[in-house]
Amino acid sequence: xxxxxxxxxxxxxxxxxxxxxxxxxxxxxxxxxxxxxxxxxxxxxxxxxxxxxxxxxxxxxxxxxxxxxxxxxxxxxxxxxxxxxxxxxxxxxxxxxxxxxxxxxxxxxxxxxxxxxxxxxxxxxxxxxxxxxxxxxxxxxxxxxxxxxxxxxxxxxxxxxxxxxxxxxxxxxxxxxxxxxxxxxxxxxxxxxxxxxxxxxxxxxxxxxxxxxxxxxxxxxxxxxxxxxxxxxxxxxxxxxxxxxxxxxxxxxxxxxxxxxxxxxxxxxxxxxxxxxxxxxxxxxxxxxxxxxx
Numbered sequence: 617x618x619x620x621x622x623x624x625x626x627x628x629x630x631x632x633x634x635x636x637x638x639x640x641x642x643x644x645x646x647x648x649x650x651x652x653x654x655x656x657x658x659x660x661x662x663x664x665x666x667x668x669x670x671x672x673x674x675x676x677x678x679x680x681x682x683x684x685x686x687x688x689x690x691x692x693x694x695x696x697x698x699x700x701x702x703x704x705x706x707x708x709x710x711x712x713x714x715x716x717x718x719x720x721x722x723x724x725x726x727x728x729x730x731x732x733x734x735x736x737x738x739x740x741x742x743x744x745x746x747x748x749x750x751x752x753x754x755x756x757x758x759x760x761x762x763x764x765x766x767x768x769x770x771x772x773x774x775x776x777x778x779x780x781x782x783x784x785x786x787x788x789x790x791x792x793x794x795x796x797x798x799x800x801x802x803x804x805x806x807x808x809x810x811x812x813x814x815x816x817x818x819x820x821x822x823x824x825x826x827x828x829x830x831x832x833x834x835x836x837x838x839x840x841x842x843x844x845x846x847x848x849x850x851x852x853x854x855x856x857x858x859x860x861x862x863x864x865x866x867x868x869x870x871x872x873x874x875x876x877x878x879x880x881x882x883x884x885x886x887x888x889x890x891x892x893x894x895x896x897x898x899x900x901x902x903x904x905x906x907x908x909x910x
Contacts, residue, residue, distance in 0.1 A: 622848035625841050626857045632838040634864035636700070637709035639830050641869065645823045648705035650814035653807050654824060656697045658831025659839070660803025666840060667797060679797050685789035686798045692785070693802020695778040697835065698809065699771040707768030709869050713862040715772035717750035717888075722780035723855035730784050735852050738902070742895035743852070746859055749887030783855055786846035795846075799839045803831075856895060863889050 645651060682690070703712045720743045727733040786795060819827065846854060 619848055622845040623857070626845045626849060626854060627860065629838040629842050629845075630858050630861035631864060632834055632841075633858075633861045634868060635834045636704060636830065637712075637865050638868040639826055639834065640701070640704055641709075642826055643823050645819045647814065647818060648702055649810045650817060650819055651705060651827065652698050652701045653810035653814045653817075654819060654827035655701055655831045655835060656694075656803045656806035656810070658828045659697065659836040660800050660807065660831075662832045662836035663796065663800040663803065663840060666836075667800065679801065681793060682795075682798055682801070683789075683793060685785050686793055686795060687801070689782055689785045689795055689798040690801035690805060692778040692782045693799055693839070694805035694809070696775055696782075697802060697806040699774040699778070703768045703772035703775070705768075706771065710866045711769060712772045713865045714750050715769055716776050716779070717747060717859060717862055719776040719779050720852060720855040720859060721747060722776055723783045724852040726780050726784045727787070727851050731787060731851075733787075733850070735850075736899075736902075738895060738898045739850075739852050739856065742856055742891045746856065746888050746891045749884040749891065750862065752884040752887070779858070780851075780855065783846070783851035786843065787851045791847055795843045796840060799836070799843065803836075853895075853899070856891075859888055 640651070643651065700712065703715070720739075724735045724739065724743060727735060789795070842854070849857075
């Protein structure tokens with residue numbers, strides 16, 4: 617696969633992730649730990665099914681080959697699966713996604729710190745303007761925040777650190793180790809951690825159906841795609857493209873349940889989208905010029 621198809625697959629990742637808010641708002645179930653349990657469980661089942669079908673070797677042999685990097689990645693997935701959904705049930709969709717806006721900056725910093733990679737200037741510029749757009753959104757909505765949102769924001773804060781760590785793991789070990797079984801293991805760890813708190817289970821058949829959709833299409837599938845494209849894209853670039861979720865998540869909620877975003881959210885979201893498009897155009901022009909000089 618070349619870089620361009622990988623880019624389009626990476627765009628699909630935040631598109632699928634962004635469904636979380638609209639589907640979660642359809643749940644009658646109020647117990648957030650049970651929501652995390654079912655979503656993580658269905659994601660683990662889906663990834664396990666994919667690995668069984670796609671791999672010719674025994675399923676558990678992939679887990680044995682993960683090594684320390686793979687198990688650390690699984691732990692990061694567990695943090696992401698757990699903390700993102702807890703945040704989403706404790707605060708607004710926009711607030712949850714906005715906190716994740718620091719992921720590109722953290723990823724670029726971790727790439728320099730742990731990998732010694734020089735992040736292109738165009739990526740740093742895009743990161744700065746993207747964060748500026750998100751700060752604009754946050755500043756316009758901070759007056760509407762309630763004290764009860766603080767816990768949600770704290771859970772949300774753990775997500776970008778876990779994602780940035782995973783991007784570095786993919787870049788360092790993903791080319792020699794199959795990291796997809798780590799997604800399965802992360803789902804197992806997340807659901808196992810939540811089940812003692814979730815009992816007795818109260819989800820209705822309808823809720824379980826919605827959570828199955830979330831686990832498969834909003835979580836399992838995009839995470840598999842993310843691991844796959846990590847072989848072709850830079851960590852900071854992946855984190856930047858993933859920022860599309862911040863624009864799309866509140867948009868689906870706006871369209872679906874009339875949770876109207878503020879003017880600041882619309883303006884800031886437009887800045888984020890423009891930065892992503894500009895960065896990708898600049899990257900393609902750079903690669904074309906580089907090939908032309910060979």
